[in-house]
Amino acid sequence: MISALMPNYNRANIAFTHGQGAWLFGDDGRQYLDFGAGIATSSLGHGHKHLATAIAEQAAKVIHVSNLYRVPQAERLAARYVAASFADSVFFCNSGAEANEGLVKAIRKAQSDAGHPERTRIICFEGAFHGRTLAMISATGNAKYLAGFGKPVEGFDHVPFNNLNAVRAAITAETAGILVEPVQGEGGVRPADPDFLRGLRAACDEFGLFLGFDEVQTGMGRSGRLFAHEWAGVEPDVLSSAKGIGGGFPMAAVLAKEQVAKALVPGSHGTTYGGGPLACAAGNAVLDVILADGFMDQVNDTAAYLRAGLERLVAEHSGIFTEVRGLGLLLGLKCTVPNGDAQAAALAEGLLTVAAGDNVLRLAPPLIIGRAECDAALELLGNTASKRALAQAETVAK
Numbered sequence: 001m002i003s004a005l006m007p008n009y010n011r012a013n014i015a016f017t018h019g020q021g022a023w024l025f026g027d028d029g030r031q032y033l034d035f036g037a038g039i040a041t042s043s044l045g046h047g048h049k050h051l052a053t054a055i056a057e058q059a060a061k062v063i064h065v066s067n068l069y070r071v072p073q074a075e076r077l078a079a080r081y082v083a084a085s086f087a088d089s090v091f092f093c094n095s096g097a098e099a100n101e102g103l104v105k106a107i108r109k110a111q112s113d114a115g116h117p118e119r120t121r122i123i124c125f126e127g128a129f130h131g132r133t134l135a136m137i138s139a140t141g142n143a144k145y146l147a148g149f150g151k152p153v154e155g156f157d158h159v160p161f162n163n164l165n166a167v168r169a170a171i172t173a174e175t176a177g178i179l180v181e182p183v184q185g186e187g188g189v190r191p192a193d194p195d196f197l198r199g200l201r202a203a204c205d206e207f208g209l210f211l212g213f214d215e216v217q218t219g220m221g222r223s224g225r226l227f228a229h230e231w232a233g234v235e236p237d238v239l240s241s242a243k244g245i246g247g248g249f250p251m252a253a254v255l256a257k258e259q260v261a262k263a264l265v266p267g268s269h270g271t272t273y274g275g276g277p278l279a280c281a282a283g284n285a286v287l288d289v290i291l292a293d294g295f296m297d298q299v300n301d302t303a304a305y306l307r308a309g310l311e312r313l314v315a316e317h318s319g320i321f322t323e324v325r326g327l328g329l330l331l332g333l334k335c336t337v338p339n340g341d342a343q344a345a346a347l348a349e350g351l352l353t354v355a356a357g358d359n360v361l362r363l364a365p366p367l368i369i370g371r372a373e374c375d376a377a378l379e380l381l382g383n384t385a386s387k388r389a390l391a392q393a394e395t396v397a398k
């Protein structure tokens with residue numbers, strides 16, 4: 001008989017009762033070091049006082065009012081993003097896929113408003129991930145996610161990642177914009193070449209297209225900057241953010257330049273929960289932490305320390321791990337063994353990680369970790385690799 005919860009996930013047989021910082025406590029009585037952060041989402045770790053208090057206090061006042069009224073928490077949060085980023089205006093919603101839907105709608109509508117209703121197509125990339133709605137599995141373009149769901153939604157063209165010539169060749173009179181992740185997260189923690197991102201900006205300017213960055217996974221401090229594109233020194237016209245934005249509270253945002261944002265006139269787009277008082281209280285609390293003096297320096301210091309340790313791990317266990325890749329605290333270990341096996345072996349050692357595409361083991365710890373947590377994770381990864389190596393040696397011996 002089917003389980004009461006629909007069977008659409010492969011869950012490890014472990015549940016967590018509570019957490020503190022980068023640690024989660026299992027109902028098996030063990031403690032686990034969380035280097036997955038709920039898929040790059042629990043950016044402040046677990047049991048964070050400031051975040052938990054902000055949510056509890058807001059919940060006691062008012063949880064939801066709808067967008068029929070002003071929401072001061074949302075006005076404040078939007079103004080803070082505008083002050084801290086390329087954006088002129090912000091739309092709040094509830095998930096990464098929903099933010100990307102809003103981003104694509106805003107690009108199409110802005111082209112239409114500019115006198116180009118024929119410009120509806122978006123150039124996307126092989127290895128991308130943009131979410132699970134019907135339109136976003138089409139934007140993702142991965143056959144595995146499309147299978148069985150009928151004809152893909154029209155309007156998305158795919159070209160190889162990091163290949164500017166392919167992008168320029170794919171631009172037609174119907175192209176409205178480009179959507180790219182500055183680091184492909186699900187696709188295998190593959191960073192875009194900074195020159196490639198600069199080339200996309202130039203192509204958009206040349207052909208009158210809008211440049212969209214999907215920073216659902218790379219944004220909100222994960223890369224060591226508020227947004228990962230800042231490392232390349234280019235600005236998008238529109239950007240989607242989610243995952244870490246609420247520190248684990250469900251929330252997302254579309255940030256845009258005025259030319260794109262102004263296309264979303266009253267009645268053109270909306271969402272019932274988006275930008276509610278509770279989510280925005282969480283969002284403001286997260287920003288209090290990541291915009292505080294020195295926090296991003298700490299993230300970059302920790303990221304460099306972790307990366308150096310991972311390079312040593314790869315050198316010591318080259319039979320298991322062959323490469324470190326990524327940016328900031330979004331890092332990947334390319335595996336020789338199946339990455340799902342490596343993930344399960346790490347879990348058995350007490351370390352939570354997340355598998356990604358291209359046979360990569362992804363590490364996306366809470367941004368609040370320090371060197372001590374890195375040392376602990378590196379030791380657990382070393383143990384994991386040793387046991388794998390032993391298991392393999394055993395297999396060979398038999």
Ligand SMILES: *Cc1c(COP(=O)(O)O)cnc(C)c1O
Binds near residue numbers: 097129131132185
């Ligand atoms: C996770 C993710 C999404 C989808 O976010 P959901 O909240 O699951 O809808 C979209 N884009 C990227 C880059 C992601 O990592």
